[in-house]
Amino acid sequence: MSARWIVLVVLAALALAAAPAAFAEGADKGFAGLGAEAAGFDRPIPGTPLVFPRDLGPHPGFRTEWWYLTANLEDESGAAYGVQWTLFRQAGAPGDEREGWANQTVWMGHAAVTTATEHLFAETFARGGVGQAGVTTQPFRAWIDDWIFEARQEAPGAGLDAPGAALSRARISANGPGFRYAFDLAADKPLVLHGDQGFSRKSDDGRASYYFSQPFFKIDGVLVLHGRKVELSGLAWMDREWSSQPLAATQKGWDWFSLHLSTGEKLMVFRLRDGTSRDFCAGTWIGADGAAQTLDRNDITLLPLSETHLAGRVLPVSWKLLVKSHGIDVETAPVNGASWMATSFPYWEGPISFHGSHEGKGYLEMTGY
């Protein structure tokens, strides 16, 4: 899962809500209004099979949805880079999508580039109904302005008629002040469904979302940083998630990790910090063959190690991460401690590396600090 709930509060504030008071009210119900009641919207139901390529596309019956890609890259000299590409969809009101400007959908894009010394980001918005942003499935194409994440029209890789074949080859591009990137993506393994076949619980009282990933993307392409071209290659992780009321009212923020182990396995863990009761932890262990195993919440331990002062907040940018069942005992370190997304609603998101029982790299997102 990639629990980027925080940004949804932006959408909540901006969205074309038929009942706007609900958003204002929602702001103090769970983090970013995500604990607010979602009357009229669909709810995730356990046991619902995900269907592809349909579920790569938007789900207008649900209030909130995103297409999320993070990548750990290196240049020729081995210097670490991080890249983020995100498209959020937020429905202001339930019901059929309306025509033209009356359309109730709001789209928001975030893009970022991180190096050891710099963190550049951009944000853009679009109204639904006029074509400025959207997602189609055949072929897959998600866009806002000139930021595009689309499937390449090439023959799918061998043995990939499984879920996600439509996305086995893709390209992604975005730009912002000081940066512009275009990368090719290729995955040779199917999509990974989190939780119970894609039904991902978020709280003890049954909040949940649909959540799947493509953690096996290989990525390469060109980043133009302040006018200077850099050839980069590395690993990327795509998340797709949608829901209508994914958080409990008392959940205040979260810490989310996506890790590429050097041995080829992948690990996703998150912790939802609860203001009143026990934190909610969840995760998925993905074998090098792509087989996913949902982790027990007691199997996961997350301990903050060092703190950084950023934008008037205190953030734990280094962690100790333990997954007993797989012998994971690592300490993470950020590529750039100041990976701060000072967007309409700010959060920390950036590339990390880890050492200990295992080695590798990945992405960390922290919200609600």
Next chain:
Amino acid sequence: MKQVYWTLVTLLSHWRRRPANFAALFVGLAIATALWSGVQALNEHARKSYDRAASAFGGGEAQSLVPTSGGAIAQDLFVKLRLAGWKVSPALEGTVLIRGMPFLLIGIEPLTLPRGVRYGDLAGDKGFGAFSAPPGETIAAPETLRDLGAAAGAAVAIDGGRALPPIRPSVGTPPGLLVVDIGIAQALLGRPGQLSLLILQQEPDVETPPLATVTGGALRLRPPGEEEADLRRLTESFHLNLTAFGLLSCLVGLFIVHAAYGLAFEQRLAMVRTMRAVGLSSRALVAAMLGELALLALAAGSAGVVAGYWLASALLPNVAASLDALYGGQVSGRLALDGGWLLSGLGIALLGALVAAAGGLWKALRLPVLVAAQPFAWRKAQQRFMRRRACLSLFAFAASLAAYVWGKNLYSGFAVIAGLLLGAALLAPILLAGALHIGEMSARAPLAQWFWADSRQQLPGLSLALTALLLALATNVGVGGMVEGFRQTFTHWLDGRLVEEVYFEAAGDAEARRIESWLSTRPEVLALLPAARTTVRLAGWPTQVVGMTSHETYRSHFPMLAQVADSWDEVKRGDGVLVSEQLARRLDLALGSELAIPTAGGIWRPRIVGVFPDYGNPKGQLRIDIDALARRWPDAPRVTFGLRVAPDAVSRLIVAMQSQFGAQIVRIADQAAIKKISTRIFEHTFAVTAALNTLTLVVSAIALLASLTTLGDIRLAQVAPVWATGVPRRRLAQLEFLRILLLTAATAVISLPLGLALAWCLVAVVNVQAFGWRLPFYLFPGQWLEILALALLTAGIAAMAPIIRFARTTPAQLARVFANER
């Protein structure tokens, strides 16, 4: 200090016994202040409104993309630009009428709108959702809500049936502006899929494809403040005109002050001499007089500022309407003024009082304590004074002539008028005195002789009031002539310009083609006359290029000022261009010469084959063949049409077109409706002038009344001996009345040539400089008679009260004159 204080108290004690004199002084100063500050209030208010409107686009700093050739932007182009990486935000502007009042409706897209752009608080306390999602919100300045008479939350109906979304007041919104979501604006304005500008969020980076590549030249980058600068330049003349008329009226008011103060000075001469004799220094005297003036300026100035505010409020609707109609300048219908304006009003009162009283103060400073007992000196001084006046008058006329010959701008135009009026004002008493002298010479009967001689003696006391009347009458003759001349010219011109029975504008080129082919099948349509337009800048001046056909309709009706023999044929061939009078004057274009016009394909040099009048258009205009336009500006929309239709089929055709095409027709109107709108704009523009004009006349009547009233007591002493020799009071009163009418009539006669000169200056100098067009100079003898009658009526009313008072003077009062005689 004690000296000054007691002197001030003593000076002020005079007014208690001369309330009429005080009233004249007070009213004069208040009126002068009111007229000045009223006009200033209008100007300042309008400028402030422009500023607020300009600051709506980030203090005029936001760049925007606008259609290169005018017209609308297709919404698809907005999406195309966004997808190409251009961070632009769509906006649609249009005017809606609410109970006949125009309001600028602007549709914006809150998510992409740059942060610096200030339309007020879009989010409110309910978030953006409330603004954009149906039914949405209308955001407007609190004063706009007051203009609309709407409470917060009300859904105001716009003329034609639809209602605005519930209105929400926001302090930061420019007045007169109604801000709604882009989608709502498109629906309200009946322009789905259309935008009028794209606001640039941020500069595109080097990798972003160039504008021309994305839009094919349909849009251009408008530098920040361009529109504001245009608006300022275009409205500058209007405000200057307003200022000039305000100043003129203010001067008439100051004439009253001068007259009243002069009289008071004469009346207080004995008092002042006595005070000087008992030891008042001249410095302390002047200090006390200045103190008195300051008090007066403060009191009368305050009253004047209040009256000025009232005046401005009364004129504002007309001013706002003309500014909107002529220049598209949005001025809110509610005055909001600050302390600076108040202080400047009081300042002008003080300054005016000082200027008007300067003579008195100077005399007071140099006043000999002893009265020279040589009466001949007075006569000599008077003659010297008259000679000096005549010299000054000649000097003023010469200055006026010089300004006319060498002046090149609007200021020099007003200098011509100022010199003319000043010269006439100086000369008028001399002319009047001469006329009275001739009367005196020709009189035989003793009473008649006395009548003429006495009138001459009275002239100095009345001359200021008569001068004020002269100026007022001349202004009325001049401005009245100009307005009436313009009315005739304009009506005639409209008839020539608006020959087509029906006009309409299609929503886009495709719609235009559809409508065109439909119309070609209609038997009642005699001719379909398309027009295409684009905008260019000639020497920095926004200039419309209109493409038209060389149809017989235009050949025989289109009004021209000058043209070469085969002008329409040359236009038809595509190498002739017709230029508007404004353009010809501004760029100094001559018939037959070449005009360099920038086009996408380079400079085009057609020959100027005609000059046509284009009254009321602040921009320049070129008229060329429609096909020539299409060749050089392929993107210029060809969406407006004139139709020749059998007159009895007009309304049926309009209904049929509306039901057939609905929103594909943006605007449709018949000839009569357009004429009505044009005439209304004209009326609005001159309503202000006419109002100031009338006020000037009223003020001069007050001046006359004030002079006559203050002269009343002096008259008594002059008339008593005549009464004593056996002329009945009734007869004397009649003679008094006759005298006033005679002087007024003489003044009116002098005012006529002055007024005509003024009218000529206005149409041939000021109008050309202010608006770029020259009006034919017409004479309206009927109007002169009206003004003469008005003058006599004015004088009659002004003279009535003093005469009645005189007629009611008891013999005992008259006799006391002799008792007081020494």
Next chain:
Amino acid sequence: MKCDATMDDAAQTERSGDTAGQARASVLRVIGLKKSYLTPQGRVAVLRGVDLSLEAGASVALMGESGSGKSTLLHLVAGLDDAEDGEIFVDGAEVTGLSDFGRAALRRETLAVVFQQFNLISSLTIRANVAFQARLAGRFDPVWQEELIHRLGLGNLLDRYPEQLSGGQQQRAAIGRALAVRPRLLLADEPTGNLDEATADDFMELALDVVAATGCAFLMVTHSARLAARLERQVRLSAGVIEKP
């Protein structure tokens, strides 16, 4: 002879520059005063070298034909007009050398004038008129004002305006205004010229009485030998000089 002696005294005092030694201090000294006017007929010399002196408490009647220059002399002394030559000392200060400001102060504080035409301020009440000069001079004394009003019999006229008073009453107010300031020198220019004989006598009696009470020097221009006789001394102006008797 008396006059000569006085003039000698004046000359002597002028030479010695010592006034303190005199039994009666000199309030006014005029030495060699000359003045002419420009008329249509040419320049006419009005004063051709006038010498005159007045001590504190003295009262002198200045007589002469119409046009002999009596009023001109008075105006020059009051600092209302400029002399061409000669010197005027009022209370030790030289009038001829004073600026307008200084002369105004002199008129305000040191001397006072009663005019033939009364010259009351028509827009002020009698009370305000009487107090006017004293207030201007900054030495208004309510007790003295009351006493003056009482002595001059103006008590029941105080709230009236000048035009509501008879000539005699107006002139009583005028002398009240002059004396309210307690001048060192009182000048009167034919104060009874506009009054009938009986009123004039009444006025003179009152005036002399009040002047005596203040102890100021009194110079009065008059045609009337009868009124002149009531003053201490009489001098006659003839052909522009003080006539030797």
